[in-house]
Amino acid sequence: MSDLSSFPITKRWPPKNPEAIQLYSLPTPNGVKIAIALEELGLAYDAHRIDFSTNEQKSPEFVSLNPNGRIPAIIDPNGPDGKPIGLFESGAILVYLAEKTGKLIPADAHGRYETLAWVMFQMGGIGPMFGQFGHFFKFAADKVANNSYPMERYRDESQRLLSILEARLEGRSWLMGEDYTIADITTFPWVEGARKFYGAADVLDYASFPNVLGWVDRALARPAVKIGMDVPAKP
Numbered sequence: 424m425s426d427l428s429s430f431p432i433t434k435r436w437p438p439k440n441p442e443a444i445q446l447y448s449l450p451t452p453n454g455v456k457i458a459i460a461l462e463e464l465g466l467a468y469d470a471h472r473i474d475f476s477t478n479e480q481k482s483p484e485f486v487s488l489n490p491n492g493r494i495p496a497i498i499d500p501n502g503p504d505g506k507p508i509g510l511f512e513s514g515a516i517l518v519y520l521a522e523k524t525g526k527l528i529p530a531d532a533h534g535r536y537e538t539l540a541w542v543m544f545q546m547g548g549i550g551p552m553f554g555q556f557g558h559f560f561k562f563a564a565d566k567v568a569n570n571s572y573p574m575e576r577y578r579d580e581s582q583r584l585l586s587i588l589e590a591r592l593e594g595r596s597w598l599m600g601e602d603y604t605i606a607d608i609t610t611f612p613w614v615e616g617a618r619k620f621y622g623a624a625d626v627l628d629y630a631s632f633p634n635v636l637g638w639v640d641r642a643l644a645r646p647a648v649k650i651g652m653d654v655p656a657k658p
């Protein structure tokens with residue numbers, strides 16, 4: 424039986440099944456990526472809900488696993504060489520899960536690096552820019568009531584990034600063509616989140632990105648996505 428007691432986070436959020444991957448998360452765009460990948464891969468996992476309303480992501484137990492104090496994070500009891508491994512940063516976790524299973528990433532080197540490029544495009548572009556846009560558009564609108572520049576800057580950049588996706592998806596079902604990969608899993612939750620959670624479909628002019636909308640709909644129709652989008656469930 425796996426012993427995860429060397430990970431302090433397991434004291435506060437004890438494993439139900441210590442042989443399963445431990446997921447510490449919340450259903451946000453970054454959080455759902457990992458639940459979706461675990462569902463797609465059919466890997467067993469325990470989902471632990473990290474409550475932002477009480478700042479659990481900044482607790483010493485959580486920070487012992489992710490010094491950056493942000494979800495998602497995982498522990499895999501059966502990591503490289505059969506030893507447990509703790510990981511944070513959703514992009515790194517997705518690459519890890521894909522390489523562990525040999526799925527959701529092309530086997531050939533060219534396809535693999537191209538997939539990683541699109542994963543990085545989300546991690547360095549879409550995530551931070553959409554996040555800042557959502558901050559000024561939805562959460563801090565009152566703080567910038569006399570200055571439209573911050574919202575416009577991130578709105579324009581988010582739209583520019585959507586136009587890159589739109590062009591990439593021309594004639595392709597998924598970002599890598601016919602293969603659904605971690606590049607899709609890391610990206611579409613942000614596009615859907617801006618529509619649903621920020622209510623920004625009009626301000627970002629989603630109607631002008633038909634390839635992107637079709638791709639998000641295809642992703643949302645997948646059984647694993649339907650489950651993963653709500654993990655960890657509300658208590």
Ligand SMILES: N[C@@H](CCC(=O)N[C@@H](CS)C(=O)NCC(=O)O)C(=O)O
Binds near residue numbers: 492512514
């Ligand atoms: N680059 C990180 C970003 C993680 C991130 O920003 N997570 C957000 C939720 S989507 C979070 O934990 N926010 C809580 C906080 O900032 O305190 C990743 O992809 O894992």
